[in-house]
Amino acid sequence: MGKTIAFTSAALNYLPKVRKLCASIRTHHPEWEIVLALADERSSTVDFADEPIDRVLAVDDLDIPDRRRWTYFHAIVELATAIKPFVLVELLDDPEVDRVLYFDPDMVLFSRLDDLLASLEGANLVLTPHLTKPETGLEGIRDNEISALKHGVYNLGFVGVNRTDEGRRFARWWADRIYHFCVADIPNGLFTDQRWIDLAPAFFDGVGILKSPRFNVATWNLPTRSVTGDMQNGFRVDGEPLGFYHFTGFDSGAHRVMADKYATASPSVWSLIEWYAQEARFDESEPVSKLPWKYGAYSDGSRIPLEHRRLYRARPDLQDAYPDPFEAAPRSLKTWMEQQGPIEYPEIFGAKKAAG
Known part of the structure; x- marks a missing residue:
């Protein structure tokens, strides 16, 4: 059997979050290779040998046409998302690789994902929808269902792709679209890399939709999922072990705002939130978090x-x-x-x- 690669994408200043994700991957799937797609330039002050990361692919390592000008087009979050399909293409070109999984850097794994890998065995790619059950109230429809219609049905914080002809064809198609159109422009139907994937089930065969409530748990689906348990005994979602949780919008405070709205009566969710807050307690004091984004300034240092x-x-x-x-x-x-x-x-x- 070939390798499974898990990768994430971020700039250097997001390394504290990346470290939490990659450490959780290492804990639950030590057999996977872990790759960081670096939406930045390498720095002599960062030694990745000390991190739970096996390999780094920086922007300059990728086969992106007219890369210098293309990089300038993108703000930091746009670039971190824009390089994802190019990294996917490169990783899938390796004949020793069987499958590639992408996880957003603000995710954490809480158990093994063998059932996810089993689903991928019978598919060319697998996706996680933002929502797997209908909302029951108008507020939830406004906040979550309409938001999914605007931002994309599937959350691209996760995607898994098999090294099949169809899987590689999907990766090349996605890279081609993102090369030209990775912008946050919701009025014109674009939200960085995500809205394009609404078309994937129509364009490609063998697209698996993962509806298990234990995958990609986030504030937008908390109203329709029951989270129980604690850090000591483990968490369960609708009775299944929590696979991975998405701490999206954590630093801005948006995560707490939405959890306060939809998980007030769930001490388990708040246990997760307080745990992550404790884990992130010293993130801003880490020297790496203060490293300027290399592509954020002109050569004279001006923003x-x-x-x-x-x-x-x-x-x-x-x-x-x-x-x-x-x-x-x-x-x-x-x-x-x-x-x-x-x-x-x-x-x-x-x-x-x-x-x-």
């Missing part, structure tokens, strides 16, 4: 505003004129944005200036 990225993406003439958008020089994209940008786009740069 790249999102408006610059959006304009550069939309203007092929600027892409041709400034092939290295990160350069800061008298004749550079940065200079154009500062001098010509306000003239051509006063509604963008004027508002930014007034706000600043």
Whole structure:
């Protein structure tokens, strides 16, 4: 039997979260190879030999056409999602690999996932829907069902793909779409890498939909799942062992807000939340969490505003004129944005200036 690879994607400053996920993978599936897709450049200050990670694939390691300009197009979260299918393609190209699993870095495994692997044996890829049961109240419909309609039916915090012809065809298709359209633009039907996967069951054969309540437990499905147990004795979801929990929106406080709304009467959920909060207690004090994102600044160290990225993406003439958008020089994209940008786009740069 070939290898199973589990990978996640993040910039260096998210390594404390990555460490929690990868340590949990190592605990429950020590036989898997663990890969970090690094949406950043490597740093001499970070020694991955000390981390529960077997291999690192950075942006510069990936076969992405016109990579320098393409990288500039993306904000940090967009880049972390945009490289996922390219890493998937590369990992599936290895004939020694049987299957590849992706997990978001803000997830934690709480038990083995042998049943998930068994489901993947009979499929080319497997997905976890945001919701597996209908909501029963209007508030839940608004918060969760309508949100799934806007952000995507399937949560791309997890995807599993077999190294079959169809699985590899899916990975290449996804990479091709994400290459051009990995943006958060909900009014125009896009939410980074996620909305595209709504099409996967129609475009590809052997797409498995994992409906077990123990997979990808998160605030959006807490109203329809019963979580019991504790850290000492283990957690169960609708009677099944908790597989992996998604602590999405934890740092912003959104996770607690939604849990307070939908899990007030569940001490087990709050036990999970308090455990993760304790685990993350010193994240912000870790030196790695303060490392600046390499692609977040021009070569002179000045921050790249999102408006610059959006304009550069939309203007092929600027892409041709400034092939290295990160350069800061008298004749550079940065200079154009500062001098010509306000003239051509006063509604963008004027508002930014007034706000600043």
